[in-house]
Amino acid sequence: MGFGQDNNIVKDIVWEVPEAPDRCDSVVGLNKGFIHSNGCEIYYETQGEGVPIVLLNPGTGGSHQAFHPYFSKASTSSQVIYYDPRGVGKSEWKPEQGYTVQQAINDLENLRESLGIKQWVVLGWSFGGLLAQQYALQHPDKLLSLVLVTASPGLPNLYASRERNLNRMTKEEQGKLKKIWEAIHRKARQENWEKEKTMRVWIYNKFKHAGWKLQFQNEPNEKDLASFAGPVSRVDAEYPEQMSRSANEINLEGKFENFEVSTLIMESTHDITFTEDKPGALKENHPHAEMILFEHSLHTPFLEEEDKFFEKLNSFVKKLRLSSRSLKQPV
Numbered sequence: 001m002g003f004g005q006d007n008n009i010v011k012d013i014v015w016e017v018p019e020a021p022d023r024c025d026s027v028v029g030l031n032k033g034f035i036h037s038n039g040c041e042i043y044y045e046t047q048g049e050g051v052p053i054v055l056l057n058p059g060t061g062g063s064h065q066a067f068h069p070y071f072s073k074a075s076t077s078s079q080v081i082y083y084d085p086r087g088v089g090k091s092e093w094k095p096e097q098g099y100t101v102q103q104a105i106n107d108l109e110n111l112r113e114s115l116g117i118k119q120w121v122v123l124g125w126s127f128g129g130l131l132a133q134q135y136a137l138q139h140p141d142k143l144l145s146l147v148l149v150t151a152s153p154g155l156p157n158l159y160a161s162r163e164r165n166l167n168r169m170t171k172e173e174q175g176k177l178k179k180i181w182e183a184i185h186r187k188a189r190q191e192n193w194e195k196e197k198t199m200r201v202w203i204y205n206k207f208k209h210a211g212w213k214l215q216f217q218n219e220p221n222e223k224d225l226a227s228f229a230g231p232v233s234r235v236d237a238e239y240p241e242q243m244s245r246s247a248n249e250i251n252l253e254g255k256f257e258n259f260e261v262s263t264l265i266m267e268s269t270h271d272i273t274f275t276e277d278k279p280g281a282l283k284e285n286h287p288h289a290e291m292i293l294f295e296h297s298l299h300t301p302f303l304e305e306e307d308k309f310f311e312k313l314n315s316f317v318k319k320l321r322l323s324s325r326s327l328k329q330p331v
Helices: 005-011 068-072 101-112 127-138 172-191 195-208 222-229 239-247 279-284 308-319
Strands: 031-037 038-047 051-056 078-083 120-125 143-149 263-268 290-294
Touching: 005 172, 031 101, 038 101, 051 101, 051 127, 051 195, 068 078, 068 308, 078 101, 101 127, 101 239, 120 127, 127 143, 127 239, 143 308, 172 195, 195 222, 263 279, 263 308, 279 290
Parallel strands: 051 078, 051 120, 120 143, 143 263, 263 290
Antiparallel strands: 031 038, 038 078
């Protein structure tokens, strides 16, 4: 096969990724459907009743299933809205149309209108936080509040350095991951794999071989590994590069100085996706926001500090004290 000195590395790679069921299948009380938006079918789910709160996915390319089953805890007092952007998960893939942040904002606004919602809470996690901020700037009158969870800040020079990552991964582990990446892509070229298969095999092996340390406190089990590489990361192979390129054009510095919509920032002090000063920089860019810090989480506080996270989120949403009449409009 031509792998030469990497034979030992190749033996450690899982080439056939186990299938994983959709996380949606195990969640009770989901209403499922599609809306039509600019020539594309967009998949959504709703759960619960009350103040509508829409969840914007991680990425670039994570599906709404990353929020299952955790955000069922928010559905006790809110109507939780999950959805997949075009090119992701169960929504239609339209690679010939391309993928941009502006397109994603337009689809999100069409989702709100199609569901007959006058105003909603917009919660963005990771890359979804960047999208949430852009949406908030364009449609502030449609927001009840903005919630940013370990969000991509849209500010320069805040992504973590290799040195910070080494606090969680050793040089040997990072070196091994690099060789695994090279071996998978070499085999993909030799056997002419589709891009989606290459991504799936890489994601599974990345998390299996210490890459999980960059996002989680605890090692995922085999079921979760298969889910990360399957339903959670089901995406058009063209999406990540195109959306990343579009996102890199955004600079939000100073854009929220006079922003009047109620904003909650939920940050993890040990989130090594970004630099140590990122929480402070994000708060400085949102001078009127409330910030809550999680001290025992990396990038997923709703998983690793679940009780505290949903206690704070539900309390924040309840403070809105809005009647159900004010949340709906005629479709």
